[in-house]
Amino acid sequence: MIVYGSSLSPYVRKTLAFGAEKGLVLENKVPRPGEPDAEFLACSPFKKIPGFKDGDFQISDSSAIITYLEALHPEPNLIPTDPRNRARAIWFEEFTDTIVVAAAGPLFFNRIVGPKFMGVTGDEGACVKAERETIPPLLDYLERIVPDAGGFLLEDRITLADLAVASPFANLDHLSFDLSAWPRTKAYVEAILARPSFAERVAKEKRLLGAVA
Structure with a gap:
């Protein structure tokens, strides 16, 4: 595959x-x-x-x-079979894919993708707007609902919900985005991104970005 x-x-x-x-x-x-x-x-x-x-x-x-x-490959199931938790898993994926990524995407593009890979000057105004206006309300929402570090969003186990929510935070980490105002969210996503399914790949990304002028 x-x-x-x-x-x-x-x-x-x-x-x-x-x-x-x-x-x-x-x-x-x-x-x-x-x-x-x-x-x-x-x-x-x-x-x-x-x-x-x-x-x-x-x-x-x-x-x-x-x-x-x-x-x-239904086992281990990462999309819950319980109707309510299945719906929640799909919600968290949709929330991340269409709301979080849309909010953080301009920041990543204008400070990393454009300058480093496309040779174009980023729109710093769009970055400032994302940092001050677009992203904070989403982090405020997550701060209210994420579990303590080491916990999971659904069924006390890793599911699609955790994988979806954590993934764009690797991009924010590449940007050195300050999450100190959202300590629960910071600890939660760090724990998920430390899992073997993410950690080695994110480390390779860091090396790639470090090698690009």
Whole structure:
């Protein structure tokens, strides 16, 4: 099974962590920026990452890939079977994918992706707005609901909810975003990102970013 896309994307990182928590071996291929990759485009004709291939089955979008992996390898189940907790897991993934990433994305793009990988000057005004206006209310929400460090959002075990919520915080860590005003959130995401499913990959990302001018 192949996952296409850089794990600097929270969506790719989440997908790879999900597979790792299931004990699956997922090959990660990163298409070269600006160079069309026929294999990737076959999986993702609209260039949405991650792309995914399992034999003759091809699809894109992290939620679609995760749904496939959960159905193909139901144990350990990372999407709860209890109706209420299943709904909560999907909510946390949706909250992260469409709200948190949208809020933090401009910060990561304008301070890392644009300057380091595309040679363009970032929009610092957009960064300041994200830091002061867009991101704090989301952190305030998480601060009220996350468990103590070492705990989990659902069923006292790791689930998709934790993997989805923690993934974009690796990007904020790459930005040295100050989470001191949200200590419960800080401790919770640090504990999840310290799991083997995340830790080695995030460390590789740090090395990559350190090597890029």
